[in-house]
Amino acid sequence: MKLAILGAGDVGRSVADLAGEYGHDVVALADSSHAAVDPDGIAVESALERKVGGEAVGTADPEDVFDTDYDVLVEATPTTLGDAEPGFSHVQRALEADRHAVLANKGPVAERYEELRALEAESAGSIRFEATVGGAIPILSTIEDSTPEAVTAVRGVLNGTANFILTRMAAEGLDYEHVLAEAQDLGVAEADPTFDVDGTDAALKFVILANVLSDGGFSLEDATVEGIQNIPGSALDLAAEDGRTIRLIGEATRDGVRVGPRLVPENGALAVTGTRNIVQIETRHAGSLHTSGRGAGGPETATAVLSDVGRLPPL
């Protein structure tokens, strides 16, 4: 398939880098100001070198991407809340042109799910968004194959930054501020870590899951969310005395979404360590399926995008 990639951050660049290995061509790669566009396939390596080297990714205008012949628009621009723009409009234009759209951007799927599905219904193209929930971990495709009706709940750890911080606080007896600084040094937390530590990032993912289970009906404002910024080191010590630890756990059911710090058994499935993510998918007939892995990262998220591309029907 011919991929037009919007967004040249970690995810967009990794999709461009790995596309060939999965048998696809990259006909466009755009950031917010420039684009590399070539209907016969762009020179990916050169484009990536330019971008990483601080130069313009290409000489075209991002708007030119929509005039190119592509099969799949990959939406990998930064997540925005509320109206989820410009991501939502990007996907809208692809669907209105009867093209597919694969999202790594959580905004449109969390905040305007029903509108996306309505556009999809009118289009020859389809939307897929595995990469929006749990990076490399095949959560949405597992739910899709089980059929959403057979899934009663999805629970787990879907933010690696918060999980890393809690893991280190418990392991070293250090306080939150100290470990956050360590996480930023390591690149595990961003300079502005707000969405990771206040639970918003996890909540967006569980809102997406609730939308999948119920075929819409939820947005971020419907979620009950509490972050990890107020957990004292002493709380983890106390938990440890009882064979427990604390993790930022989210849950999505047909009734709604809750994210917050919870006590979990120290050696239990939910006590994943470091930046790893895990979900427990509760099903009607097959008990509880657990899937864990790397929930974030350029290549990891790119594999989810390319898995989605592989599952699209031909146009």
Add this chain to the structure above:
Amino acid sequence: MKLAILGAGDVGRSVADLAGEYGHDVVALADSSHAAVDPDGIAVESALERKVGGEAVGTADPEDVFDTDYDVLVEATPTTLGDAEPGFSHVQRALEADRHAVLANKGPVAERYEELRALEAESAGSIRFEATVGGAIPILSTIEDSTPEAVTAVRGVLNGTANFILTRMAAEGLDYEHVLAEAQDLGVAEADPTFDVDGTDAALKFVILANVLSDGGFSLEDATVEGIQNIPGSALDLAAEDGRTIRLIGEATRDGVRVGPRLVPENGALAVTGTRNIVQIETRHAGSLHTSGRGAGGPETATAVLSDVGRLPPL
């Protein structure tokens, strides 16, 4: 889709029972001597009642199934080794009739993989076999979506009977014979438990995985297999002193298949308890994906069959 189910054991009956929930019709259900056949859909509940009540599942001959109009043949007859008959011929006839085949029967996929793929290439129908490896756990579809080339190894626990026995031996300090008897009373081990305890069942599954990774080339005789029958209770006590336990672990890579008892960290991912299964899928770009769940059981395995049906292209 119209399903023709061969095999009326736990799996076949569960597929018949759940098919309606997934939007499919059952046009035939056959055991080794009789069949219920109706091109407009059989009365599933009555057929199941008859079978479970010890009566003939229907008044037709199993051969009549192949004269019926069906879309998907579900092969859920008992696993046989070597020539994998009669399962192999059942699948062959479906493919030669340009119909799909979904297998829960490991025999044909483990022992005659290349022949199946050759028949599939000549057919309008496709084969899928998620249910042959790990029951409800979506292992093959995860590998398929990642693309087999991106997977370097698959490792884990894929036999619940052996895992249950080892879990109980460690927990209670009992010896193998005692726990095996308990497992048989609970229905976790069969009257003839040989294939579960000598590692053959796990080996068949890892052979199937090796065939998927390498697109053929392996059968059961290529696997190095050791079972759990000779593990003394003292071995587990000794392991526990070191923070370890013993599990029957299998591994499939492009080089081959090995199954045998291994020491694993007591609280590590591979130390699943009871009858649960787990696999670690090692990938080139996305690290290690872990998936665990119920590896066996009628409804559990049926959900894997029905997930496969959902992924078949229209005929």
